[in-house]
Structure formats: structure tokens, C-alpha cells
Amino acid sequence: MSALDNVRRPAGEARSGRRPKAHEDLTAPTAAKPARASKWLAELWRPLVFVIILLAAWWLVTNQGWVAPFILPSPQDTWTTAVEHAAYLGQHTWITTVETVLGFLIAVVIGELVAVLMIYSKSIEKTAYPLILFAQVIPKIAIAPLFVVWLGFGMEPKVVVAVLMAFFPIVISGMAGLKSVDPEILELTSTMGANPFKTFLKVRLPASLPQLLSGLKVAATLAVTGAVVGEFVGANEGLGYVILQANGNIDTAMLFAALIIMSAMGVLLFAIIQVAEWFLIPWHASRRSTGSSAAGA
Amino acid sequence: MTATLPEPSATLTTPVVEVNDLNVTFSSKRGRVTALDGINLSVGQGEFLSIAGPSGCGKSTLLKVVAGLTRASSGSVHLRGSSVSGPRRDIGYVFQRAALLEWRNVRGNILLQAEMRGMDKAKAARRADELIEMTGLTGFEQSLPHELSGGMQQRVSLCRALLHEPDVLLMDEPFGALDALTRERMNIELHRIWRETGTTVILVTHSVAEAVYLANRVVVMSPRPGRIMEVLDVPLGKDRNYGTTMEDPVFTQISSRVRDLLGATHAGD
Structure with missing residues (x-):
């Protein structure tokens, strides 16, 4: 194909290489499955290369003796x-994981509930919004000691801080999502005589998912921070x-090990929500791999 | 039917829609705006009524008042003899944008109407199949809205509005966002669907050709405040071929009259 051909084609068509017709789209989901593995590789090679370069630089800096081991341990x-x-790290990782996940889940339930209440009642919104x-x-680290006084040295204060950290993005994204519903669709459902619960379940909630899930991703990473702050x-x-402990013993190798595990935990939570997104909102524009396609009228 | 006599059904049977001395005013920051002023209108069983007018003449507001989505400031609106005081279930509504649920396929979007109303599932499914066939959507039942063109999305919206066999179909600029060719084709199809279903239709439009081709009567409105300037009968029969109708002297005569009236509303601007 000549370059001239490419120039003449509309942008959307040039990107996908061809214009998918509607009947082809019907078969697209099944055709896409075998290509998934290579798609993942295509998505992941860039960050992987970047991580390898970082590791190499870390190795070089520490092994050449440019930085003292107690400042930066070698990989x-x-x-x-x-x-x-x-075993020691595993045990403590488990504790932090439980605190994080528990805090995140509680924040999701309370956050979404508050978002729904604020959407359906103006007076609740006006009362609760400034408080939230x-x-x-309030800096969470500043009030964390208070929770220790109130709730003791167990898991509870950590879960509470994780909830507090994760709560805000969930409420905000939940509300934004619920408000993003096309007002004309709501007018339509009101002519369908549907009760508000049905409208919520079949129209409002699904429409809010793309924004809510974005908020959940932010919230998940914040929940890790919350648990550790606690x-x-x-x-x-x-x-x-x-x-x-590692800091007190100037055991920077242990400190780094813990830090890396902690970051991996945040990334894993983020990835779980990303996967949930693929299953929950395959229809959303952000999930479509190719440009818009249209069938003839 | 009796195509030679204008609007026979409207005078003989109880009207489906009856609007008496309707006024609608909105209060905005700049004061009160009169959207509709002294509207009187009655639409008979099976009639196709077009409302033409420039932007801001309140024609969309009129549709919303009939549907019970907007309140009348004074006057009354009756649907099948009962006063309209809130959102009505016995209507079908089509907007300029198809307003489909992105996550539901064609069939799912049409059946939303049935699910919300709690209609009998088997009956609704059969009706959906009929409508899908009638509107030429066969083969696209599983497609998502973003995979469809604007014209096809609007067909889905039309199917959804017709699923529960409403007393009256209200269409607000349904083809306004489509290209001229698609619009023409949709007009021909809407005419056919109207004949096949016998539904009462009120269509709001900017297009003079569309208004006259489809309607038994054309209501021409003037803006600020929205008033009815004139109501024209369109004695073109019930089975209209698009090509020949366009060249029919009756069609051209009525069209130019509508155009003159609309032109007059612009003269004051």
C-alpha cells in the first residue's frame, strides 16, 4: 500500500488499519482471546525494561562503592x-495486608453509601460534604496517635487510618460517577414508571462505574499508606x-526489603482493580482498543 | 382511510392529547421567561402532528409538558382524558440524542423499557423482535451502541419508545443530528412505521420538508413567547412515496407557506 493511500484515509481508519464493520464487531470478542498474551507483553515490556535499567543502576552505584552500604544497600x-x-517479613506483610484490605473494603462500603445518600438528598449533601x-x-498522621489512645495497639487503629485515607477518593469519584448519568435517560426512566431503586440499579450504578473504579484505584494505594502510617x-x-525497627538498627537492607514489599502490595491492589475494570466495564470508551467504528444506517 | 377529509378522526373521537390555554413560564436569573403562551391543541387517535418552529419557540417544552416532565404554569393538558400532573407512563419519548445505555446491547436497550415497567418478559421479547425487524436492526441485536451509526442508534431509541405500545409517541428533533441522506431515509422509515403501527405521533422538528412529508397537520410556532402561528392541514393521503410527494404541488405549496411563516419569525430578529 502506498503512503498516499494512508494519507487519504480518515484518522480512525488509518489507526486500526481497516474499518471494522458492525458484523465483524460481533465476532471481535472471541477473535481477541488468543492474542491476549502477546497483548500483555506489548503492554508490559516498557515498564519492565525501565525496572531492569533502574536495578542495573542501583547495582552499579552500590557495587562500585560510590555509596556507603548503610546509606544504600546493594540489591x-x-x-x-x-x-x-x-518468615519474619511474611508474617508482618500478612498483618499489613489484612489491615489494608480491611480498611479499603470498609472505605468502599461507607464511601459508596455516603455518595449515594448525598446524590439523593440535597440536605445530606450540604450537611456532610463540608465535614468530609x-x-x-486533617493530616492523618497527626490524628493517628489519637486512634492508638482510643483503640489500643491492635489492628483497629491501623484499619481506621486506612479507611480514612481511602474514603475521600471513593466518595468523590462515586458522586461524580452517579452524577454523570445522562439526564435524558433519567427523564426516560421516569416515563417508564420505574421505582427509584430499579433506576439506581439498572441505570445510575452501572453508569457510575468508570469514575468509581478510577477512585478505587487511588483509594487502594492510599489504603496501604494509611495502614503503614497507623x-x-x-x-x-x-x-x-x-x-x-530496621531504621533503629540502621539495617537499611531490611528497610529496603520492607519498602519494596510495601510498594508491591500497592501495585498488586491497583492491578486487581484494573482487572475488575476489564470485566465490569468492557463497554467503556477507555477500554476500547480500537477507535470508534460505525455501521451504515 | 378517508384521506380526502382533513383530520376526520380528530373531530369524531376523543382526542389522545388535548392542550387547553397552556402557559409555561420559567424563572431565571434575568427574570421570568414565557416559554409557551396560550397554546390550544388537540391531537386525534392515529394522527401524525408535526410542530415546526425556530429555536427558542418552546416546542420542546410543549412535548415535555405533554409527557409530564415539565409542569404547566397554567392551563391544562389531558392525555386520553386524564389530566397530566407528573411523568406519564403511557407515552413513548425519543430525544435528539439516542440516549442509550452504553453497556447494553441493542436488544438490552430496547428491553430496558420492559424491565422498568415490569412487563411480561416473553411478551416483551416477542414485541422487541417485531420492532427490531420493522426498523431493520436484524443482525445487530448484540451490538453495543458505540458500534452503531447515529441513524441506527436512533432506530434503537425508536424501538425502545414503541415497545410498550404507547398511546402517543413524542419525538423531539429525533433526526436533527443525522446527515441529510440518513435523515431522508429515516423519514421514509418513520412514515412506514407510523402506518404499520397506527401510533399517534407528535414530532418536533426544524426541517420543513420533514414536518410536511410526515404529518397530517403541521403546527407552526413563533418564538419568545412560544405561540401557535398557524395550523396547516396536509391532505397528502396516508401512503406517501418520498420522491413523488416532494414534487407534489400540494406538498410544495404547504412547504412554502410553512417557510414563509418561519421566515416571518426571523424578520423580527
């Missing part, structure tokens, strides 16, 4: 420490505790 040392203390904003601007102010277990 081998970090790895060895992690393997040697696998106020609660959000552990910082008073704990005898969890990754936050591990980091404080």
Missing part, C-alpha cells in the same frame, strides 16, 4: 536479607513496625 544484600528473613472535606484536610505511631507488628 544483592537486600535480596539476601529478604530471603533470610522470609474537613476530615480529609503502624508507625504505635505497633508491634506489620511492615511499618519492621521499617521502624
Whole structure:
């Protein structure tokens, strides 16, 4: 095909290489399945290469003796420490994971509930919104000690801080999503004589999912931070505790191991929600791989 | 039917839609705006009524008042003899945008109407099949809205509006966003569907050709405040071929009259 041909084609067509017709679209989902593995590879090679370059730089800097080991441990040392203390790290990782997931789930339930209440009642919105904003601007680390006083040294204060951290993006994205419904569709459903619950379930909630899921991704990473912040102010277990201990012993290799596990936890939670997105909103524009296609009228 | 006599059914049987001395005013920041002023209108069983007028003449507001989506400030609207005081279930509504649910396929979007109303599932499914065939959507039942062209999306919207066999179909600029060719084709199809279903239709449009080709009567409105300037009968029979109708002297005569009336409303601008 000549370059001239490409120039003449509309942008959307040139991108996908061909114009899919409607009947082809019908078969698209089944045809796409075998290509999934290579699609993942195509998505992942760039960040993978970047991580490898970072690791190489880390290795170079530490092995050449340019930085003292107590400031920056070498990747081998970090790895060895992690393997040697696998049981210890595993136990504390489990604690932080439970706190994070529990806090995140509670935040999802309460956050979405509050978002729904605020959408359906103007007076609730006007009452609750400033309070929620106020609660959000208080630095969580500043009130975390208070929760230790109230709830003791167990898991509870950590879960509470995780909830507080994750709550705000969920409420905001939940509300934005519920408000994003086409007003004409709501007018239509009102002529269908549907009760508000049915309209919520079949129209409002599905329409809110794309925005809500974006909020959940932010919330998931914040929940990890919340749990660790909770552990910082008073704990005898969890990754936050591990980091404080390692810091006190100037055991930077252990500190790095804990940090990496913590980050991996956040990434994993994020990835789980990403996968949920593929299943929940395959119809959404952000999930379509090719440009818009149209069948003839 | 009796095509030679204008609007025989409207005078003989009880009207489906009856509007008496309707006024609608909105209060905005700049004060009160009169959207509709002293509207009187009655639409008979099986009639196709077009409402033509420039933007801002309140024709969309009139449809919303009939549907019970907007309140009348004074006057009355009756649908099948009962006063309209809130959203009505016995109507079908088509907007300029198809307003489909992105996550539902063609069939799912049409059946939303049945699910919301709690209609009998088997009956609704059969009716959906009929409508899909009638509107030429066969083969696209599983397609999602974003895979369809604007014209096809509007067909889905039409099927959804007709699923529960409403007393009256209200269409607000349904083809306004389509290209001229698609629009023409949709006009021909709407005419056929109207003949096949016998539904009462009120169509709001900017297009003079569309208004006259489809209607038994054309209501021409003037803006600010929205008033009815003139009501024209369109004695073109019930089975209209698009090509020959366009060249029919009766058609051209009525069209130019509508155009003159609409032109007069612009003269004051």
C-alpha cells in the first residue's frame, strides 16, 4: 500500500488499519482471546525494561562503592536479607495486608453509601460534604496517635487510618460517577414508571462505574499508606513496625526489603482493580482498543 | 382511510392529547421567561402532528409538558382524558440524542423499557423482535451502541419508545443530528412505521420538508413567547412515496407557506 493511500484515509481508519464493520464487531470478542498474551507483553515490556535499567543502576552505584552500604544497600544484600528473613517479613506483610484490605473494603462500603445518600438528598449533601472535606484536610498522621489512645495497639487503629485515607477518593469519584448519568435517560426512566431503586440499579450504578473504579484505584494505594502510617505511631507488628525497627538498627537492607514489599502490595491492589475494570466495564470508551467504528444506517 | 377529509378522526373521537390555554413560564436569573403562551391543541387517535418552529419557540417544552416532565404554569393538558400532573407512563419519548445505555446491547436497550415497567418478559421479547425487524436492526441485536451509526442508534431509541405500545409517541428533533441522506431515509422509515403501527405521533422538528412529508397537520410556532402561528392541514393521503410527494404541488405549496411563516419569525430578529 502506498503512503498516499494512508494519507487519504480518515484518522480512525488509518489507526486500526481497516474499518471494522458492525458484523465483524460481533465476532471481535472471541477473535481477541488468543492474542491476549502477546497483548500483555506489548503492554508490559516498557515498564519492565525501565525496572531492569533502574536495578542495573542501583547495582552499579552500590557495587562500585560510590555509596556507603548503610546509606544504600546493594540489591544483592537486600535480596539476601529478604530471603533470610522470609518468615519474619511474611508474617508482618500478612498483618499489613489484612489491615489494608480491611480498611479499603470498609472505605468502599461507607464511601459508596455516603455518595449515594448525598446524590439523593440535597440536605445530606450540604450537611456532610463540608465535614468530609474537613476530615480529609486533617493530616492523618497527626490524628493517628489519637486512634492508638482510643483503640489500643491492635489492628483497629491501623484499619481506621486506612479507611480514612481511602474514603475521600471513593466518595468523590462515586458522586461524580452517579452524577454523570445522562439526564435524558433519567427523564426516560421516569416515563417508564420505574421505582427509584430499579433506576439506581439498572441505570445510575452501572453508569457510575468508570469514575468509581478510577477512585478505587487511588483509594487502594492510599489504603496501604494509611495502614503503614497507623503502624508507625504505635505497633508491634506489620511492615511499618519492621521499617521502624530496621531504621533503629540502621539495617537499611531490611528497610529496603520492607519498602519494596510495601510498594508491591500497592501495585498488586491497583492491578486487581484494573482487572475488575476489564470485566465490569468492557463497554467503556477507555477500554476500547480500537477507535470508534460505525455501521451504515 | 378517508384521506380526502382533513383530520376526520380528530373531530369524531376523543382526542389522545388535548392542550387547553397552556402557559409555561420559567424563572431565571434575568427574570421570568414565557416559554409557551396560550397554546390550544388537540391531537386525534392515529394522527401524525408535526410542530415546526425556530429555536427558542418552546416546542420542546410543549412535548415535555405533554409527557409530564415539565409542569404547566397554567392551563391544562389531558392525555386520553386524564389530566397530566407528573411523568406519564403511557407515552413513548425519543430525544435528539439516542440516549442509550452504553453497556447494553441493542436488544438490552430496547428491553430496558420492559424491565422498568415490569412487563411480561416473553411478551416483551416477542414485541422487541417485531420492532427490531420493522426498523431493520436484524443482525445487530448484540451490538453495543458505540458500534452503531447515529441513524441506527436512533432506530434503537425508536424501538425502545414503541415497545410498550404507547398511546402517543413524542419525538423531539429525533433526526436533527443525522446527515441529510440518513435523515431522508429515516423519514421514509418513520412514515412506514407510523402506518404499520397506527401510533399517534407528535414530532418536533426544524426541517420543513420533514414536518410536511410526515404529518397530517403541521403546527407552526413563533418564538419568545412560544405561540401557535398557524395550523396547516396536509391532505397528502396516508401512503406517501418520498420522491413523488416532494414534487407534489400540494406538498410544495404547504412547504412554502410553512417557510414563509418561519421566515416571518426571523424578520423580527
